[in-house]
Amino acid sequence: MEWFKKFMEDRTGVDHLSLALLIVSILLFLVGKLFGWEFFAWLALVPLVLCYYRALSKNKLKRHQENILFLKYWYPIQSKWINQYRAFKAKRQYKYFKCKECGQQLRVPRKKGKIEITCPKCRHTFIKKT
Numbered sequence: 001m002e003w004f005k006k007f008m009e010d011r012t013g014v015d016h017l018s019l020a021l022l023i024v025s026i027l028l029f030l031v032g033k034l035f036g037w038e039f040f041a042w043l044a045l046v047p048l049v050l051c052y053y054r055a056l057s058k059n060k061l062k063r064h065q066e067n068i069l070f071l072k073y074w075y076p077i078q079s080k081w082i083n084q085y086r087a088f089k090a091k092r093q094y095k096y097f098k099c100k101e102c103g104q105q106l107r108v109p110r111k112k113g114k115i116e117i118t119c120p121k122c123r124h125t126f127i128k129k130t
C-alpha cells in the first residue's frame with residue numbers, strides 16, 4: 001500500500017464531484033442493463049473516465065475549483081431532498097386535523113387511539129382517532 005500512498009500523494013483523490021461522476025456512471029450502466037440499451041453502457045464510460053481523470057489529476061487547484069462549483073449547485077438540491085424526506089417522514093408519524101372553530105391546522109402523533117385534541121389557538125376541543 002506504500003507505493004499507492006506515494007502515487008496518490010500529489011494527486012487530487014476522490015472528492016464530491018468525482019464521487020458524483022462515479023454514481024452517475026453506475027446509474028447509466030444499470031439503466032442500460034435494465035432496459036437493454038447497449039448505448040448507455042458506453043455512455044457510462046464518460047463520467048467514469050472523468051472520475052478517474054479527476055482523482056489522478058495533479059492539478060489540485062483546478063480540481064478543487066471544479067468541486068466547489070459543483071457543490072454550489074449540489075447543496076441546494078441535496079437540502080431540498082433532505083427536507084422532502086423529513087416532510088414525508090413527518091407525514092407518516094403525525095396525523096393532521098383542522099380545527100372546526102378557527103381553521104387552525106393541528107398536528108398530533110399517530111397511533112395513539114382516540115384522543116381529545118385541544119386547539120392551541122382557540123381552545124376548542126374535539127375527539128379524534130389517530
Ligand SMILES: [Zn+2]
Nearest residue numbers: 099102119122
Ligand atoms: Zn381552533
